[in-house]
Amino acid sequence: MDPLYIGVLVAIATIFVLSSGIPVAFGLGLVAVVFLVAFEGFGSLDVVAETFFSGLAEFALVSIPMFIVMGAAVASSPAGKDLYAALDRWLNRVPGGLIISNIGACSIFAALSGSSPATCAAIGKMGIPEMRKRGYPDGLATGSIAAGGTLGILIPPSITMIVYGIATETSIGRLFLAGLLPGLLLTVLFMCWSLYTAWRNGYSFKDQIGGYSWREKFEVLPRVFPFLVIIVGVLYVLYGGVATPSEAAGVGALFCLVLVVVIYGMWQPRKIWAILSDSMKESVMILMIIGASALFSYTLSSLFVTQSVAEYIASLDIGKWQLLIIINLFLLVAGFFLPPVAVILMTAPILLPIIIQAGFDPYWFAVVFTINMEIGLITPPVGLNLYVINGIVPDVSLPTILKGALPFMLCMVLAIAILCVFPEIATWLPNYLMGGT
Numbered sequence: 072m073d074p075l076y077i078g079v080l081v082a083i084a085t086i087f088v089l090s091s092g093i094p095v096a097f098g099l100g101l102v103a104v105v106f107l108v109a110f111e112g113f114g115s116l117d118v119v120a121e122t123f124f125s126g127l128a129e130f131a132l133v134s135i136p137m138f139i140v141m142g143a144a145v146a147s148s149p150a151g152k153d154l155y156a157a158l159d160r161w162l163n164r165v166p167g168g169l170i171i172s173n174i175g176a177c178s179i180f181a182a183l184s185g186s187s188p189a190t191c192a193a194i195g196k197m198g199i200p201e202m203r204k205r206g207y208p209d210g211l212a213t214g215s216i217a218a219g220g221t222l223g224i225l226i227p228p229s230i231t232m233i234v235y236g237i238a239t240e241t242s243i244g245r246l247f248l249a250g251l252l253p254g255l256l257l258t259v260l261f262m263c264w265s266l267y268t269a270w271r272n273g274y275s276f277k278d279q280i281g282g283y284s285w286r287e288k289f290e291v292l293p294r295v296f297p298f299l300v301i302i303v304g305v306l307y308v309l310y311g312g313v314a315t316p317s318e319a320a321g322v323g324a325l326f327c328l329v330l331v332v333v334i335y336g337m338w339q340p341r342k343i344w345a346i347l348s349d350s351m352k353e354s355v356m357i358l359m360i361i362g363a364s365a366l367f368s369y370t371l372s373s374l375f376v377t378q379s380v381a382e383y384i385a386s387l388d389i390g391k392w393q394l395l396i397i398i399n400l401f402l403l404v405a406g407f408f409l410p411p412v413a414v415i416l417m418t419a420p421i422l423l424p425i426i427i428q429a430g431f432d433p434y435w436f437a438v439v440f441t442i443n444m445e446i447g448l449i450t451p452p453v454g455l456n457l458y459v460i461n462g463i464v465p466d467v468s469l470p471t472i473l474k475g476a477l478p479f480m481l482c483m484v485l486a487i488a489i490l491c492v493f494p495e496i497a498t499w500l501p502n503y504l505m506g507g508t
Contacts, residue, residue: 072110074379081106081376086408095413096359103363103370110374119366126365127358130317131237136354137320138230141301142184143350144327147342148335150298151180151193157291159201160283169205170215170265173198177219178258182226182302187448191220191459199464208272209467214449214475215265217456218482219258221445224411226254228305228323231411231444233316234361235437238419242434243316244309248501249434250441253486256496257442260482268478294334301326357412364416377421384425391429392491398422399443399487406447410455414444438497439490442483449476 081102088098100123107115145151155176162168162175173194181190195216202212224231227247236243305323308314314322328346331337371377387394405414419440426436448456457476461469490496 074375075383077106077110077374078371078376078380081371081374089409094356094359095410096356096363099360099363099367099413099417103367106374107370115373118369122366122369123362126362129237131233131243131315132358132361133317134233134243134315134320135230135357136350137317137324138228138233139186139354139357140324140347140350141228141320141327142186142189143346143353144324144331145180145183145298146186146189146193147346147349148331148337150183150295150331150335151176151190152197153291153294154180154298155194155197157288157295160288160291163283169198169202170207170211170269171262173202174215174219174258174261174265177216178222178226178254179299181220181223182228183298184223186230187220187223187456188459190223191216191456192463194219195460195463199460203464207269208475209464210471210475211265211268211272212475213460213464213467213472214477214479215261217449217460217472217476218261218479220456220459221448221483222254222257224445224448225250225257225438225441227251228302228309228320229441230357231415231441232437234357234412235415235419235440237361238364238416239423239433239437241423241437242501242505245434245501245505246437247306247309248504249438249497252496252500253438253442253490256489257445257483257486260486261479264478264482297330297334298327301330360410360412361416364413367417368420371421380421381425391431394425394429395431395439395491398426399439402440402443403446406444407450407452409447411441411444411447414447415440432494432498434501435490435494435497439487442487442490446480446483449473449480 084105085098085102088102089095091098093101104116104119107119155172158172158176159169162172176194176198177190180193181187184190184193195213198216199212202215203209223229227250229247229250232246232250233243235241236246301323304326305319308319308322309316328343331346332343337343368377384394389397402414402418405418409417422440423433423436427433448454451457451473454473457469457472460472461467
């Protein structure tokens, strides 16, 4: 059978299996094993276990559970509350300061936790009721937090970028640097849209509560500043060549655990175990997906599906920008139904050679890829952030949250367009700090 037809069958089977609600890792593994047996016989089962575990035999994967521990320690503590309070107090007199402080808190907390749902939950529990109390529209209040939470997979340190680097064998340090300025660009676009929307809806931007004294502004900073130092420290040792991502993640995780114990008194074994237990569950989930994706990729390669798809796309008589549009549309649709980690592991190894052959920078493409995945986090039917926000404010309907998040999706599309016109936004920093052109 033609490998392209096999590829179509694999795609249909994968969509059907995953839409049934089965966990992603088991779904990918099931499809891979069934097609291996169907086309290569039961003898092919000899390589299943070896292929699965070889997908996990990568030292850089150690950084994933370490960054997850780092994020879990921050997410389980009142750090998000303090971060929100600090920004709100300092920006209280700025027109629209509450919106800016909410999105700013999302971007910083996202960098600390690396988790979009955790960011939505931590900042949303405080920010959404406060914005609604001060008269901001429900759609804007919920949509801004849902979109702000997505920044966690772009602003470093990002677990999604680590997975992308491992899947495509690209430098994780460069990927982190490539995502920094685009992440700030998205944050600014989110803030600008929020301010414009509030102004258009007649919100006067006048404070409805009193200002804060200098003492109140400074008293919260000692609890927030150490966590910001950790972010800067982790990024410095990565980009300065002092440590590998795994080493930097391990030290960052240890320091975050120490800080939540010292600053917030979370020294009880029960609380520490809760952090480690949650981290272990999330780490195992991601690593299972990585192992199953290695088996899935092996199946596609063994059946010559990967090679045939790459050859077919390369043979298309279209310009490179038309090719990029097609790939972006494909990623958008994939992101509607699958989590970012699964999409990256399944498609990035296939798409990257095609992108490089078309003349695009691989690290620039990683940023564009990630922004597409961000859109999926606030888009049904998967749209995890939408459901997290709905759980925080159940009296605000899901359609209202989706309507409020829609303009932020357009901001992400605008960011992709800006990156296409000015790719240096993603490529300049890694080239400047780590060399290259």
